[in-house]
Amino acid sequence: MPKHKIMTPDQSSGRELTFEILKYNPRDPNSRPHLETYKIRETPGMTLFVALNMIREDLDPDLAFDFVCRAGICGSCGMMVNGKPLLACRTRTADYPDGRIRLMPMPAFELIKDLSVITGQWMDRMSKRVESWVHAKEKQDITRIEKPVDPDAADATFELDRCIECGICVASCATALMRPDFVGAVGLNRIARFEADPQDERTDADFYELVGDDAGIFGCMSLLACEDHCPKNLPLQEKIAYMRRKLSKA
Amino acid sequence: MSDLIEGYLGKRVDGTKSRVPAALDRWQSITGLILGLFIIGHMLFTSSILLGKDAMYAETKFFEGSLFLDEPEPILVGFAATVIFVIFVIHAGLAMRKFPYRWREYKLLKTHSAHMGHTDTILWMVQAATGFGMFFLGSVHLWTMMSMPEKIGPYASSDRIYTDNMGLLYGLLIALVILHAMVGLYRLSVKWGITVRRNPRADRIRNKKIMWGAILFFSLMAYSALGTYWRIGKEHRQNYGERYLPQSTNPSNSSGGGE
Numbered sequence: 001m002p003k004h005k006i007m008t009p010d011q012s013s014g015r016e017l018t019f020e021i022l023k024y025n026p027r028d029p030n031s032r033p034h035l036e037t038y039k040i041r042e043t044p045g046m047t048l049f050v051a052l053n054m055i056r057e058d059l060d061p062d063l064a065f066d067f068v069c070r071a072g073i074c075g076s077c078g079m080m081v082n083g084k085p086l087l088a089c090r091t092r093t094a095d096y097p098d099g100r101i102r103l104m105p106m107p108a109f110e111l112i113k114d115l116s117v118i119t120g121q122w123m124d125r126m127s128k129r130v131e132s133w134v135h136a137k138e139k140q141d142i143t144r145i146e147k148p149v150d151p152d153a154a155d156a157t158f159e160l161d162r163c164i165e166c167g168i169c170v171a172s173c174a175t176a177l178m179r180p181d182f183v184g185a186v187g188l189n190r191i192a193r194f195e196a197d198p199q200d201e202r203t204d205a206d207f208y209e210l211v212g213d214d215a216g217i218f219g220c221m222s223l224l225a226c227e228d229h230c231p232k233n234l235p236l237q238e239k240i241a242y243m244r245r246k247l248s249k250a
Numbered sequence: 251m252s253d254l255i256e257g258y259l260g261k262r263v264d265g266t267k268s269r270v271p272a273a274l275d276r277w278q279s280i281t282g283l284i285l286g287l288f289i290i291g292h293m294l295f296t297s298s299i300l301l302g303k304d305a306m307y308a309e310t311k312f313f314e315g316s317l318f319l320d321e322p323e324p325i326l327v328g329f330a331a332t333v334i335f336v337i338f339v340i341h342a343g344l345a346m347r348k349f350p351y352r353w354r355e356y357k358l359l360k361t362h363s364a365h366m367g368h369t370d371t372i373l374w375m376v377q378a379a380t381g382f383g384m385f386f387l388g389s390v391h392l393w394t395m396m397s398m399p400e401k402i403g404p405y406a407s408s409d410r411i412y413t414d415n416m417g418l419l420y421g422l423l424i425a426l427v428i429l430h431a432m433v434g435l436y437r438l439s440v441k442w443g444i445t446v447r448r449n450p451r452a453d454r455i456r457n458k459k460i461m462w463g464a465i466l467f468f469s470l471m472a473y474s475a476l477g478t479y480w481r482i483g484k485e486h487r488q489n490y491g492e493r494y495l496p497q498s499t500n501p502s503n504s505s506g507g508g509e
């Protein structure tokens with residue numbers, strides 16, 4: 001049964017939005033995965049963040065979803081919106097002209113409940129796997145001024161460091177869904193980030209030890225859903241091809 | 251010994267990771283590239299029938315070595331077909347490593363493709379499906395060319411397509427190979443960053459357009475050619491087996507021999 005929101009006067013003017021949202025709690029033996037329908041009125045400039053809070057407040061206090069920053073920075077609100085992985089806080093309901101929005105949790109990650117998944121564990125494993133820290137022989141003496149870094153190299157590193165670990169590239173990637181051990185665009189981008197970092201002394205051969213296999217760089221099937229969905233517009237197509245060329249010769 | 255170590259440990263004797271995965275990935279692409287370029291040439295040449303029987307006849311003789319040899323040698327064509335077959339088998343063996351093998355993998359891929367509306371993901375499914383189809387149809391065609399390379403020509407090929415019922419197989423194979431090869435060549439460009447180096451995003455869009463254009467162009471050309479062979483084969487069905495003689499050497503074009 002669709003649930004209807006009791007309308008306040010200022011909301012009665014907006015068009016009606018129909019949400020279908022997956023409801024499921026894997027930890028509750030009585031819970032069955034199903035799509036629940038909710039109808040609300042659109043407000044000006046409404047994002048999915050606003051809509052979901054409205055639904056939780058007025059229609060279903062039990063609905064689980066994650067948000068922290070509401071500004072596309074923290075990377076905790078990724079979900080499948082009409083099949084596409086998006087940051088819910090940056091997705092406007094106005095972009096759905098027919099007013100029908102279906103929300104599913106991101107695949108590839110462990111489901112906590114409804115729309116809430118654990119990306120953290122996955123990212124943690126990825127970080128360890130690609131040894132996501134600067135490898136340098138000399139210990140940094142933090143009491144002294146750092147060695148200067150070439151500004152272009154620093155820019156290149158920071159550009160790739162903009163990743164917010166939202167997991168959207170992983171959720172969009174059919175390869176990652178089919179092969180759960182695949183390191184994913186986020187992991188390959190991380191490799192490219194340290195490859196670009198002048199402070200990291202690792203060689204191509206060192207990176208090959210980390211991702212030189214079919215679960216790493218050679219497992220990528222160039223579907224480019226990562227490139228097409230990354231909310232930070234990271235140059236994933238370019239950087240994965242770049243690492244592939246490098247490691248192919250490593 | 252090193253095989254024993256690498257086999258069980260996945261490491262080389264110096265303790266570093268095996269380079270075989272890199273080589274497999276490279277050869278998958280190299281064989282794909284060779285096949286893709288080959289098939290473009292192949293379709294252009296077989297479509298010479300659109301320019302007339304004489305053009306197709308001259309082209310057949312050219313590939314049988316007419317430039318260097320006094321007598322045409324169909325075995326040259328048989329040899330070329332064998333080389334392509336070997337590359338085809340290697341490519342299929344390497345690329346099939348990416349197939350969704352288990353039901354869960356297939357189901358995930360299918361659901362994702364259906365709901366995400368992402369063209370390159372859908373095109374990969376097309377590539378896997380068309381590749382799978384070519385295991386069967388491509389092998390039949392290649393075997394024919396390897397085992398009877400002398401039976402190629404304006405009449406011989408048309409007879410095969412019409413009277414020998416290969417037309418349907420070719421009709422399916424054309425769709426499979428055009429989709430697979432054009433999507434494959436596009437994918438090669440983004441996979442390795444070839445031709446998309448200067449402006450990766452814009453160049454990818456351009457390459458994708460070229461891909462669609464090529465699919466359309468080669469489909470029109472190949473199916474027109476197939477239709478022409480079919481028509482010739484139908485007209486020629488009473489004289490099945492008779493070989494074509496070019497108009498220039500024999501204006502009456504009646505008696506056998508030739509080709």
Ligand code: HEM
Nearest residue numbers: 221278279282285286289342345381382384385431434435
């Ligand atoms: C039984 C026959 C074949 C099978 C099973 C097969 C399968 C595949 C698969 C699954 C891929 C995707 C690989 C990946 O995503 O990494 C692929 C790529 C490709 N295929 Fe095939 N294929 C076959 C025949 C052919 C033929 C006949 C051609 C050319 C006419 C061709 C050209 C290509 C190209 C250019 C690529 C891109 C290479 C790459 O991504 O590394 N394939 N093939």
Ligand code: SF4
Nearest residue numbers: 163164166167169230
């Ligand atoms: S690469 Fe892009 S899509 Fe992937 S986790 Fe980082 S920000 Fe998200």
Ligand code: FES
Nearest residue numbers: 070074075077089
């Ligand atoms: S809530 Fe932080 S990115 Fe959406």
